[in-house]
Amino acid sequence: MKNHLSPAIRLTVALLILTSVIYPLVVAGIAKLAPGGGAGETVTVKGRVVGYARIGQKFTEDRYFNSRPSAVDYNAASSAGSNKGPSNPDYLKAVQARIDTFVVHNPGVQKSEIPAELVTASGSGLDPDLSPAAAMIQVRRIAKVRGLATERLNQLIDEHTKGPLLGLFGPSTVNVLALNVALDELK
Incomplete structure (x- = not known):
């Protein structure tokens, strides 16, 4: 069980960082290039x-x-x-x-x-x-x-x-x- 728990926690943390931090920052950066700078x-x-x-x-x-x-x-x-x-x-x-x-x-x-x-x-x-x-x-x-x-x-x-x-x-x-x-x- 210990062999499965550690990789699962690392994968969860990695996906959390990817989907909650990196992806939103990339989307916000792209939005800054749109008319209105992403503010509409x-x-x-x-x-x-x-x-x-x-x-x-x-x-x-x-x-x-x-x-x-x-x-x-x-x-x-x-x-x-x-x-x-x-x-x-x-x-x-x-x-x-x-x-x-x-x-x-x-x-x-x-x-x-x-x-x-x-x-x-x-x-x-x-x-x-x-x-x-x-x-x-x-x-x-x-x-x-x-x-x-x-x-x-x-x-x-x-x-x-x-x-x-x-x-x-x-x-x-x-x-x-x-x-x-x-x-x-x-x-």
Whole structure:
């Protein structure tokens, strides 16, 4: 038994140092090379931080593009999904309530036209992006509230649409915070 105990303790200590000290230091060092130095990429307007580029935020006013719903109420400290399946009655009620709210705030939009991402929360609960289609379906509401031409809002969406990674991987996306900041800057 003594022959097995000593190597087991040494291996445990070595793995503890590797996974609790060395690995986190390496990851933190790599993060320092990222935009924002690992502290997050802030979005600043007129010298004031208005949010983070990679964390979804709540926009519910009719004058703004709505974000994707969040299962954690946009709390970055508790990033998570709801873990409710598509047949869960509570989940279905929440989705139906989001659909009903969307239709009330976007008259003329049919239930079948609403992109799923506008009524279902993402896995992290903090998705900062929408598809261009999810942004476009909100244009009539925003144009009416702000007194802007729909063509100008469509152009704004096009200007803020990022294509797939390397032109091959993933969907095109629109960052909701960047889009709303640009919307506020329109005259």
